Amino acid sequence: MKVLLADDHPLFVEGLKNLLLSRGIEVTGTAGDGLEALEKARTTRPEVILMDIAMPRCNGVEALRLIKRELPEIKIVMMTSIDDDENLFNAIKSGASGYLLKSLHPEELFSLLAELERGEIPLSGGLAARILHAVACEPDNARPEHKLSPRQKKVLGMVARGMTYKEVAAALNLRERTIKYHMERIQELLQLENRTQLIAYAAQNGFDRSW
Template sequence: MQAFRILIVDDHAHAREGIREILEDYEDFQIIGEAKNGQEAINLTEELMPDIILMDIQMPVMDGLQATKRIKLKFPYVKIVMITVSDDITDLFDALKKGAQGYLLKNIVSETWVEHLRAFALDEVPMSKEIAFQILKEFPQNQERTEKKTPLSSRELEVLRLVAKGLSNREISENLFISEHTVKSHLKNILGKLHLDNRVQLASYAFQQGLMNEQT
């Protein structure tokens, strides 16, 4: 399996060094560059074309939220994972709505950190309960919504609704009696048809379009 190409973006040199030390022990990750702020991240993304960007939030010149939005607009296929010392759900939810795949806390143990990063790389991370709650706050369930026309097939709608409920790929496969590989294939097709980047955006779409009013 080819290694995932990683760009590290953090304004603190010791933080970048710490991330490098963690990932250097794993053959499925290759660090191809480092940036000190969001503007450098944009420039290096264009130059190096990473698979994954590990993006700090608070940085000078341009913060991680602005950089994430600009990078995802220009390079939608690049995965961005926010790295932060704080689990302030407001900033993290904002980053996810701008296209980031998820977030990692800097203070968790390295083995768990790598395990989570690998799951992000493979699109296997379900939404956290905190993020699901933020989506529910955005789209109150007592508000009347009518289901709008969607480009998705009936099976894709089933998968979408389960994603919006926070289920993992494995749980979706068990619910629908299909393989995890088939789930991944459906998710890729759904994201492509809707021009979205991640599960949070999919869940927001499902609630916004009134698709959760129907039973799966």
């Protein structure tokens, strides 16, 4: 895993860098604000950016939007010491691949990074439930279920219950790439930004229990 660090606190960055290096994770560089993070992302092409929310010149959420617009393949995980629902939801809506609190234990960090490598969404404890609540309370989230076909609803429900695309494909006697296509189409129809929002929508609307 190649990781770029973006944070305006040098002591924290240096400590995190050394921690990652000790586990064999390559650190492609560091940035002290969002604009520098964008420049470093362009030049070093990391797989993952661990980025603080509160930074000068360009904060983490703004930088997240800029980087995802230009380099959508990079996974960006927000890290913050402030447990704030607005920042959390704005980051997820803007395409963040995860959201971690800086107070987490080092072993938890590596466990969550392993989840990210497996294509999952790393979230510090308790944040998933709050994302669900925030998504449910968004007026724009009231999207009619009739947009989805019965097959799409079934696929979404099975994924929401924690099944992998491979497991869903086997259960429905379909190809794994067909399941991936269904999920991409569902995301498009519901006008959601990422898999985190899809799972939250599914749970809120009972797809994980009914399909």
